[in-house]
Amino acid sequence: xxxxxxxxxxxxxxxxxxxxxxxxxxxxxxxxxxxxxxxxxxxxxxxxxxxxxxxxxxxxxxxxxxxxxxxxxxxxxxxxxxxxxxxxxxxxxxxxxxxxxxxxxxxxxxxxxxxxxxxxxxxxxxxxxxxxxxxxxxxxxxxxxxxxxxxxxxxxxxxxxxxxxxxxxxxxxxxxxxxxx
Numbered sequence: 159x160x161x162x163x164x165x166x167x168x169x170x171x172x173x174x175x176x177x178x179x180x181x182x183x184x185x186x187x188x189x190x191x192x193x194x195x196x197x198x199x200x201x202x203x204x205x206x207x208x209x210x211x212x213x214x215x216x217x218x219x220x221x222x223x224x225x226x227x228x229x230x231x232x233x234x235x236x237x238x239x240x241x242x243x244x245x246x247x248x249x250x251x252x253x254x255x256x257x258x259x260x261x262x263x264x265x266x267x268x269x270x271x272x273x274x275x276x277x278x279x280x281x282x283x284x285x286x287x288x289x290x291x292x293x294x295x296x297x298x299x300x301x302x303x304x305x306x307x308x309x310x311x312x313x314x315x316x317x318x319x320x321x322x323x324x325x326x327x328x329x330x331x332x333x334x335x336x337x338x339x
Contacts, residue, residue, distance in 0.1 A: 171233060173223035176291070180217055185298035185327070190230070194220065195292055197232035202288065205234070206281040213279060215287035216267045217294065265311040266290065266300045273315040293338060297326040 159165070176194060180186070186194075198220055205212060212219075214236060221233040265273070269286035272279055290301045301321060302314040320339050324330040 169233075171221055171223050173221060175218050175235075176220040176222060176232075176295075177217035179222060180295065180298075186295045188296065191292060191295040193230050194222065194232050194295070195288065197230075198234065198288060198291075201232070201234040202281075202284050206284070211279060211281050212284050212287075213272070214264055214267075215284050215291070216264045217291060220291070265308050265315065266302055266304050268312070268315050270316050273312045289338060293321075293323055296330060296334075297323050299326060 198215075202212065202215075212234065215234075219234065219236045221235050223231050223233060225231055267287040267290045269279070269283040272283050293299075293301050302311050302318070304311055322335050323338050324332070324335050
Protein backbone atom coordinates (compact mmCIF):
# COMPACT_ATOMS: atom_id res chain seq x y z
CA UNK A 159 0.00 0.00 0.00
CA UNK A 160 1.02 3.57 -0.62
CA UNK A 161 -1.06 6.40 0.84
CA UNK A 162 -3.62 3.78 1.90
CA UNK A 163 -4.08 2.65 -1.70
CA UNK A 164 -3.15 -0.87 -2.84
CA UNK A 165 -0.83 -1.30 -5.78
CA UNK A 166 1.02 -4.11 -7.46
CA UNK A 167 4.69 -3.99 -8.44
CA UNK A 168 5.64 -6.15 -11.38
CA UNK A 169 8.89 -6.79 -13.19
CA UNK A 170 9.38 -4.66 -16.29
CA UNK A 171 10.25 -7.08 -19.07
CA UNK A 172 11.91 -6.12 -22.31
CA UNK A 173 11.72 -8.54 -25.21
CA UNK A 174 8.87 -10.37 -26.91
CA UNK A 175 6.52 -13.28 -26.42
CA UNK A 176 7.21 -16.62 -28.05
CA UNK A 177 4.07 -15.93 -30.10
CA UNK A 178 5.58 -12.70 -31.44
CA UNK A 179 8.84 -14.46 -32.27
CA UNK A 180 7.03 -17.25 -34.11
CA UNK A 181 4.95 -14.67 -36.00
CA UNK A 182 8.21 -13.39 -37.51
CA UNK A 183 10.17 -16.66 -37.66
CA UNK A 184 7.58 -19.37 -38.23
CA UNK A 185 9.83 -22.36 -37.42
CA UNK A 186 12.54 -22.23 -34.79
CA UNK A 187 15.69 -24.30 -34.88
CA UNK A 188 16.04 -27.13 -32.39
CA UNK A 189 18.71 -25.40 -30.31
CA UNK A 190 16.61 -22.28 -29.74
CA UNK A 191 13.50 -24.37 -29.11
CA UNK A 192 15.33 -26.47 -26.52
CA UNK A 193 16.59 -23.40 -24.65
CA UNK A 194 13.09 -21.94 -24.46
CA UNK A 195 11.34 -25.19 -23.59
CA UNK A 196 13.86 -26.33 -20.97
CA UNK A 197 13.49 -23.02 -19.14
CA UNK A 198 9.71 -23.24 -19.44
CA UNK A 199 9.76 -26.80 -18.08
CA UNK A 200 11.88 -25.69 -15.11
CA UNK A 201 9.39 -22.93 -14.34
CA UNK A 202 6.50 -25.36 -14.60
CA UNK A 203 8.32 -27.82 -12.35
CA UNK A 204 8.51 -25.14 -9.64
CA UNK A 205 4.84 -24.28 -10.05
CA UNK A 206 3.86 -27.94 -10.01
CA UNK A 207 6.01 -28.59 -6.92
CA UNK A 208 3.86 -25.91 -5.23
CA UNK A 209 0.76 -27.74 -6.57
CA UNK A 210 -0.09 -24.94 -9.00
CA UNK A 211 -1.27 -25.78 -12.51
CA UNK A 212 -1.16 -22.95 -15.08
CA UNK A 213 -4.07 -24.17 -17.28
CA UNK A 214 -3.41 -21.67 -20.09
CA UNK A 215 0.11 -22.34 -21.28
CA UNK A 216 0.56 -21.04 -24.84
CA UNK A 217 3.18 -19.09 -26.83
CA UNK A 218 1.57 -15.77 -25.81
CA UNK A 219 2.28 -16.60 -22.15
CA UNK A 220 5.98 -17.34 -22.65
CA UNK A 221 8.00 -14.13 -22.65
CA UNK A 222 11.53 -14.09 -24.04
CA UNK A 223 13.98 -11.62 -22.60
CA UNK A 224 17.78 -11.59 -22.48
CA UNK A 225 20.46 -11.39 -19.85
CA UNK A 226 23.17 -8.75 -20.07
CA UNK A 227 25.29 -11.41 -21.79
CA UNK A 228 22.61 -11.93 -24.45
CA UNK A 229 21.34 -15.33 -23.27
CA UNK A 230 17.61 -16.00 -23.69
CA UNK A 231 15.56 -16.14 -20.50
CA UNK A 232 12.02 -17.47 -20.70
CA UNK A 233 9.42 -16.16 -18.26
CA UNK A 234 6.05 -17.79 -17.64
CA UNK A 235 3.30 -15.18 -17.65
CA UNK A 236 -0.39 -14.92 -16.92
CA UNK A 237 -1.22 -17.28 -14.11
CA UNK A 238 -4.73 -15.79 -14.16
CA UNK A 239 -6.32 -19.21 -14.75
CA UNK A 240 -3.90 -21.04 -12.46
CA UNK A 241 -5.27 -23.18 -9.67
CA UNK A 242 -3.92 -25.09 -6.74
CA UNK A 243 -4.51 -28.80 -6.98
CA UNK A 244 -4.12 -31.77 -4.71
CA UNK A 245 -2.13 -34.57 -6.33
CA UNK A 246 -4.19 -37.72 -6.54
CA UNK A 247 -3.14 -40.83 -4.69
CA UNK A 248 -4.81 -44.02 -3.58
CA UNK A 249 -6.10 -42.63 -0.26
CA UNK A 250 -7.37 -39.19 -1.26
CA UNK A 251 -10.16 -38.43 -3.71
CA UNK A 252 -8.94 -36.18 -6.53
CA UNK A 253 -9.93 -32.56 -5.98
CA UNK A 254 -11.47 -31.01 -9.09
CA UNK A 255 -10.09 -27.68 -10.24
CA UNK A 256 -13.25 -26.66 -12.04
CA UNK A 257 -16.81 -27.79 -12.01
CA UNK A 258 -17.70 -30.37 -14.62
CA UNK A 259 -18.51 -28.79 -17.98
CA UNK A 260 -16.42 -25.65 -17.36
CA UNK A 261 -13.65 -24.89 -19.84
CA UNK A 262 -10.61 -22.78 -19.02
CA UNK A 263 -7.67 -22.23 -21.34
CA UNK A 264 -6.91 -21.76 -25.01
CA UNK A 265 -8.45 -24.56 -27.12
CA UNK A 266 -5.45 -25.29 -29.38
CA UNK A 267 -3.27 -26.04 -26.32
CA UNK A 268 -5.86 -27.78 -24.14
CA UNK A 269 -5.33 -31.32 -23.00
CA UNK A 270 -8.07 -33.85 -23.82
CA UNK A 271 -9.34 -33.74 -20.22
CA UNK A 272 -9.63 -29.94 -20.44
CA UNK A 273 -11.40 -30.17 -23.81
CA UNK A 274 -13.90 -32.66 -22.42
CA UNK A 275 -14.69 -30.26 -19.54
CA UNK A 276 -14.62 -32.99 -16.92
CA UNK A 277 -12.69 -30.94 -14.36
CA UNK A 278 -9.92 -33.55 -13.99
CA UNK A 279 -7.10 -31.12 -14.75
CA UNK A 280 -3.71 -31.33 -13.07
CA UNK A 281 -0.05 -30.68 -13.91
CA UNK A 282 -0.21 -33.08 -16.85
CA UNK A 283 -2.41 -30.60 -18.73
CA UNK A 284 0.45 -28.10 -18.60
CA UNK A 285 2.82 -30.77 -19.95
CA UNK A 286 0.39 -31.47 -22.81
CA UNK A 287 0.35 -27.75 -23.67
CA UNK A 288 4.15 -27.66 -23.50
CA UNK A 289 4.29 -30.54 -26.00
CA UNK A 290 1.93 -28.61 -28.30
CA UNK A 291 4.24 -25.58 -28.06
CA UNK A 292 7.32 -27.67 -28.90
CA UNK A 293 5.49 -29.08 -31.94
CA UNK A 294 4.57 -25.59 -33.10
CA UNK A 295 8.09 -24.23 -32.56
CA UNK A 296 9.62 -27.00 -34.66
CA UNK A 297 7.00 -27.44 -37.39
CA UNK A 298 5.65 -23.91 -37.73
CA UNK A 299 2.06 -25.14 -37.32
CA UNK A 300 -0.27 -25.71 -34.41
CA UNK A 301 -0.97 -29.35 -33.56
CA UNK A 302 -4.65 -28.93 -34.37
CA UNK A 303 -6.27 -27.06 -37.23
CA UNK A 304 -7.50 -23.75 -35.82
CA UNK A 305 -9.31 -22.55 -38.94
CA UNK A 306 -12.75 -23.98 -38.19
CA UNK A 307 -13.52 -22.47 -34.80
CA UNK A 308 -13.48 -23.51 -31.17
CA UNK A 309 -15.91 -26.43 -31.43
CA UNK A 310 -13.82 -28.12 -34.11
CA UNK A 311 -10.58 -27.54 -32.19
CA UNK A 312 -12.11 -29.11 -29.09
CA UNK A 313 -13.37 -32.07 -31.13
CA UNK A 314 -9.87 -32.62 -32.56
CA UNK A 315 -8.21 -32.41 -29.14
CA UNK A 316 -10.71 -34.80 -27.62
CA UNK A 317 -10.69 -37.47 -30.32
CA UNK A 318 -8.28 -36.99 -33.24
CA UNK A 319 -5.07 -39.00 -33.61
CA UNK A 320 -1.84 -37.26 -32.66
CA UNK A 321 -0.12 -35.87 -35.79
CA UNK A 322 3.40 -36.95 -36.71
CA UNK A 323 5.81 -33.96 -36.61
CA UNK A 324 8.25 -35.38 -39.15
CA UNK A 325 5.50 -35.37 -41.78
CA UNK A 326 5.78 -31.57 -41.72
CA UNK A 327 9.50 -31.40 -41.09
CA UNK A 328 11.39 -34.45 -42.41
CA UNK A 329 14.64 -33.55 -40.61
CA UNK A 330 12.96 -34.33 -37.27
CA UNK A 331 13.96 -37.77 -36.02
CA UNK A 332 11.74 -40.77 -35.33
CA UNK A 333 12.80 -40.35 -31.68
CA UNK A 334 11.19 -36.91 -31.64
CA UNK A 335 8.03 -38.32 -33.23
CA UNK A 336 7.93 -40.96 -30.47
CA UNK A 337 8.54 -38.36 -27.75
CA UNK A 338 5.77 -36.18 -29.12
CA UNK A 339 3.34 -39.10 -29.33
